[in-house]
Amino acid sequence: MKNEKVRVGIIGANSTNWASRAHIPALQLLPEFELTAVSTTKMTSAQQAAEKFGVRHAFDNENDLVSCQDVDLVVIAVKVPFHFKLVKAAIDAGKMIYCEWPLGNGTKQAQELAELAAVKGIRTFTGLQALSLPETIYLKKAIGEGLIGEILSSSIIGSAGGWAAAKTPEDLYLLDPANGATMLDIPFAHTLAAFVDILGNFKSINSTLARRREEVTLLTTGEKFPLLTNDQIILSGILESGTVGNIHYRSGMSAGTNFLWEINGTKGDIVITGEVGHYQLSPVKLHYAASGKKLEPMEVPAEFLTQRAAVPAQPVHGMYYAYKAVWADLVNSTQFVPDFKDGVQMHKLLDNIVKSSQEGKNIIF
Incomplete structure (x- = not known):
């Protein structure tokens, strides 16, 4: 990927939860990414989030989001018991995936998701953001x-x-x-x-x-x-x-x-x-x-920090550097951000x- 914006769709992006407090503010600081879609379990909350954050697409289910042509990277930001179903939907759609940690509800689920993604050759990221x-x-x-x-x-x-x-x-x-x-x-x-x-x-x-x-x-x-x-x-x-x-x-x-x-x-x-x-x-x-x-x-040292004048405090700070690392991996074809196998x-x-x-x-x- 060279000099392109990564179009992001977030599953679980209502206007008050973890995604809205950490993921979305971090993405808004990074011009390399564009938040294009959000989904929740209710259209009213999805539309509220889309209006609040200036997002084009709002969905009340994961299938519409993962199949959206304006989404390159699907972010899973919901409770752990739902990770398997939602990640699998994104894999089936052939989209890149960033899944919050834990990857699955137990090793068996995580292993199956890693294997499914590997078969399709999908680029994956596991949300162990401390490494970034x-x-x-x-x-x-x-x-x-x-x-x-x-x-x-x-x-x-x-x-x-x-x-x-x-x-x-x-x-x-x-x-x-x-x-x-x-x-x-x-x-x-x-x-x-x-x-x-x-x-x-x-x-x-x-x-x-x-x-x-x-x-x-x-x-x-x-x-x-x-x-x-x-x-x-x-x-x-x-x-x-x-x-x-x-x-x-x-x-x-x-x-x-x-x-x-x-x-x-x-x-x-x-x-x-x-x-x-x-x-x-x-x-x-x-x-x-x-x-x-x-x-x-x-x-x-400054060489390890962003060139921005300031990055908001945690939890935005951690997600900001996590997404910077994701972008660097995509542009440079490297693998420093943990993937599903690491998860x-x-x-x-x-x-x-x-x-x-x-x-x-x-x-x-």
């Missing part, structure tokens, strides 16, 4: 070039924010693992994707998953609902490089540390901090210290984390 963040790309380069020497260990502690209370009735679907949107699937997996991208894959893992809260409160009504999924995750292991890795995520928020990522090397340390354990969509600060020195702020690999890693906890054993890859 300037912070991730810079850290990977700096560490790879030996800024802090050989990496000895790396540890993360994070608070997931959710899974302790539900802000709205829509959030209740996060409480049931059958919906594929657990704490393990969302904040933990997004951060884990950046962890292995920067530091390398695990050679062995040992994990502990636990459910410490029995129920959560719906904040709008005060009602109590059962929490059916784990709200404590501990992953420890050895990376292929020999680096020791440890990640602990917990539900809710802490009065102390809510996101701290330390990378310790033979020549120094890097520390990443944030307000919540959603590395993919929450602002972070970087610090660096050579061995024996004090930590100092670590700025991301399957992340699903399999999560499966092994669950297996390790259930069987109480170390898993060697």
